[in-house]
Amino acid sequence: MVARRATPDASGSEDAVEQCTPSGGGEASAPLPSGMMLGGFQIQKFLGKGGMAAVYRGIQISLNRPVAIKVLSPRYARDPNLVRRFEREAGALAGLSHPNIVNIIERGEAGGYHYIVLELVEGVTLNHVLHTAELKERHFLRVIEEVGSALAYIHSLGIVHRDVKPSNILVNRQGVVKLSDFGIVLAGEEPEVPSRGSTVGTASYMAPEQRRDPNSVDARADIYSLGVTFYKMFTRQLPGDPYVPPSQLNPSLPPAVDAIVARALQTNPDDRPSSVREFCDDLRRAFEAGREAVGAEAADSPAVVSPLVQMLDSGAERSGAAETGATLDGSAVERGSPVGAAQPSAPVPTVPAHQWLLALVAVGVTVVLITLVLLALRWA
Numbered sequence: 001m002v003a004r005r006a007t008p009d010a011s012g013s014e015d016a017v018e019q020c021t022p023s024g025g026g027e028a029s030a031p032l033p034s035g036m037m038l039g040g041f042q043i044q045k046f047l048g049k050g051g052m053a054a055v056y057r058g059i060q061i062s063l064n065r066p067v068a069i070k071v072l073s074p075r076y077a078r079d080p081n082l083v084r085r086f087e088r089e090a091g092a093l094a095g096l097s098h099p100n101i102v103n104i105i106e107r108g109e110a111g112g113y114h115y116i117v118l119e120l121v122e123g124v125t126l127n128h129v130l131h132t133a134e135l136k137e138r139h140f141l142r143v144i145e146e147v148g149s150a151l152a153y154i155h156s157l158g159i160v161h162r163d164v165k166p167s168n169i170l171v172n173r174q175g176v177v178k179l180s181d182f183g184i185v186l187a188g189e190e191p192e193v194p195s196r197g198s199t200v201g202t203a204s205y206m207a208p209e210q211r212r213d214p215n216s217v218d219a220r221a222d223i224y225s226l227g228v229t230f231y232k233m234f235t236r237q238l239p240g241d242p243y244v245p246p247s248q249l250n251p252s253l254p255p256a257v258d259a260i261v262a263r264a265l266q267t268n269p270d271d272r273p274s275s276v277r278e279f280c281d282d283l284r285r286a287f288e289a290g291r292e293a294v295g296a297e298a299a300d301s302p303a304v305v306s307p308l309v310q311m312l313d314s315g316a317e318r319s320g321a322a323e324t325g326a327t328l329d330g331s332a333v334e335r336g337s338p339v340g341a342a343q344p345s346a347p348v349p350t351v352p353a354h355q356w357l358l359a360l361v362a363v364g365v366t367v368v369l370i371t372l373v374l375l376a377l378r379w380a
């Protein structure tokens, strides 16, 4: 690969710096209290926050079902451009229907708070997974493919996400991946007027052309961000300067992956794969060829299998299982074992019928023996 590859900003924690956050802003807003009503929705507890909004678990009173309520930070509600951005997120989501994209339920304003109500994703962010869990390559590949499927769908509608990164990728308790945070989508309508001090996107994951002019990007900017996400997932690092091919940092990666990732990270969008589908298909082929080369069993025998891996493994089979318990709640994660919190409830062990019979016979024989001994003692 001779073409020039962009060197994203590898300077630090990519997700710590949410650069879509407008600068300035003053006071940090306290979380909304549990029990507070926003329209027909009741706040229950704080789940997480990004650059512009806080997300709460809540209840939709009319249907008595759990939801996620995303509330624009009050200090940003004073900026009409940011309110418009928030409304665009709701508008974009309203037109989408895809299994790997969070559903929108409602949008509203109450007591000065602008809010969007979303399908509650009970699970973890991919960012959290990267910091805590041991995942194997094929699980990561599945995450990339599911995000790729969501992106291929929005791209077919002329929409660019512009903020693909691990903290905007949610994994539910069935292992299904949900792309979220459509806060800065470009949906073909009028370009956004950036607010003073705000950058549109997150620098470390952002394509070079998006850094220059966020309003003149197309689907290839998302391919770039998906490439950085891939690199981060498999190496736990951001691509830096000098650029190190991912298979050198993670020897379990098939070397054929290097050229595919390097192509997604090209500075010139014309040099990137022409579609996200092409990127994912190329990756799948490279992984399959790699597995054949080493033998599928060797490639699949992990030293450590974390509970989350088991969760992802059984994702498809469990898709009908009831959801209970853990949410994308960072605090819950710190308190206990995040991965454990995210697992589906363990199956109750069952005892085979013949073992019950044996146990009954043993109890019966014991009772008879004790009775005989007692009788013998009385006669003696």
Ligand SMILES: Nc1ncnc2c1ncn2[C@@H]1O[C@H](COP(=O)(O)OP(=O)(O)O)[C@@H](O)[C@H]1O
Binding pocket: 018, 047, 048, 049, 050, 051, 052, 053, 054, 055, 068, 070, 102, 118, 119, 120, 121, 122, 125, 167, 168, 180, 181, 182, 183, 327, 328
């Ligand atoms: N639908 C959801 N269900 C559960 N938690 C969510 C949901 N959407 C977002 N979150 C949590 O809230 C955090 C911030 O949400 P996000 O939409 O990324 O906000 P921002 O636009 O401010 O970046 C996410 O990283 C995640 O932890």
Ligand SMILES: [Mg+2]
Binding pocket: 050, 051, 167, 168, 181
């Ligand atoms: Mg976000």
